[in-house]
Amino acid sequence: MGGSGAIGHQTVRAIHATYPDLPLLIGGRELTRAQNAAAEYGGAEGVLIDAASADLGLGQRKISAVVVLYKDPSLAALRFAQSRGVPHLSISSGVFEIAPEIASFMNAPDAAALVLGYEWLVGATTVPALHLTKSFGQVDEIRIGALVDEEDIGGPAVAADFEHLNHLMPAALTRRDGVYLWREGSDTRVVFSALDGTQVDATGFSSIDVVGLASSTGAQNVQFDLGMGITSSRRRGGKFSTEIIIDISGLDLKGEALHTRHAVVHPGGAAQLTGMGIALLLARLVGLDGKPPVKAGLYFPYQILDASHYLARLAQEGGQLLALPTNLTSP
Incomplete structure (x- = not known):
């Protein structure tokens, strides 16, 4: 979500560099922008995100993880991810705003992995x-x-x-x-x-x-x-x-x-380094690297990413x- 922006572009580039055949949905609030961004990569599709809908407007599409690259004050993406039991990664909240996400996790701790990706450039520090x-x-x-x-x-x-x-x-x-x-x-x-x-x-x-x-x-x-x-x-x-x-x-x-x-x-x-970190997190969360997917829990990026x-x-x-x-x- 937010995949048509600057960081979204770098994130998709980084994911595609390692997993060129991975199907990606580039979600945005403007369908044309999302479709134009997706057209640059094979296997990507631009979709319109409806934050007012419980399924985000995605219907019954099979989703393996949700990455949010803009401020999502309604936590629509998090609710969707928890309802599907898939990992959720967001990067735009301030340290003073994490209470809603922590509360969502505490009320559904076994739903899926939730990553607080607000570290500077998503783990770069x-x-x-x-x-x-x-x-x-x-x-x-x-x-x-x-x-x-x-x-x-x-x-x-x-x-x-x-x-x-x-x-x-x-x-x-x-x-x-x-x-x-x-x-x-x-x-x-x-x-x-x-x-x-x-x-x-x-x-x-x-x-x-x-x-x-x-x-x-x-x-x-x-x-x-x-x-x-x-x-x-x-x-x-x-x-x-x-x-x-x-x-x-x-x-x-x-x-x-x-x-x-x-x-x-x-x-x-900054955007390219951020995209790299998100791509590495996504691969680890869903097990694209051949290792078991990350278990349900609340994580900092550094708890998931292997330093080497x-x-x-x-x-x-x-x-x-x-x-x-x-x-x-x-x-």
Whole structure:
């Protein structure tokens, strides 16, 4: 649903690259747009979504999973997925809006897998970060600095999501000294170093990555900051990319102080990296990769995605997980 938009296009591209014969329904609120998007791929069909109908206007079509790429305030897609007993993945809610989905799961916990795909670019931060924490015996602090190129604006649905989140959530959910709090005002403004060392002005962002990383690692300090500007690749004269700086501090496996700094980089930008993550999740949820489908439950993307597989696909698409000097400004 929302498959005719910018992220939808990248999601279908990523799925089709690995599973070219998989039949896909590209759902939209405008039939012509959905059909035009589907025409680019073999085995895809554009369909009109009727959110007021219990079957979304799909009748008795056999559906194996539902992916929602825009804000679905009525939870029509989730109700449909649970009624059919198929996995549901959504990516557009803010961390402050998850109560309706949690309530739906709690009232039907055995219906199917429900994935809270609101992590930054659908696992692009958490999956690499948790992979990197394997070299730590104790994680004390995780700081994330995400840099979005000003030319990497995505589609209208992406812009609408950011406007919605920024309007309703000016404070930034953060863990500090073991306590969750909301950074406000000047406390939200930070500077971090981009991949090439350039200083980036950023603002605290309430990503669900914060609670996922804190709860899975026990880190007492976790924060996420978002900057927009010129990415390092474009500063070098190339095309825009997307950058995520992951700064981790704690103790190594021998109990000695350890500080690492890495960057996740994708040359296709935010939408392409998001589409890649969604495609990998969908394949894992329904067992396209040959493994058993994911059992009913409530999941973060990083609980489903295999880090080695994720990083291999990232490299295949021209992306990288790069080790960086630790003497540059942290987010």
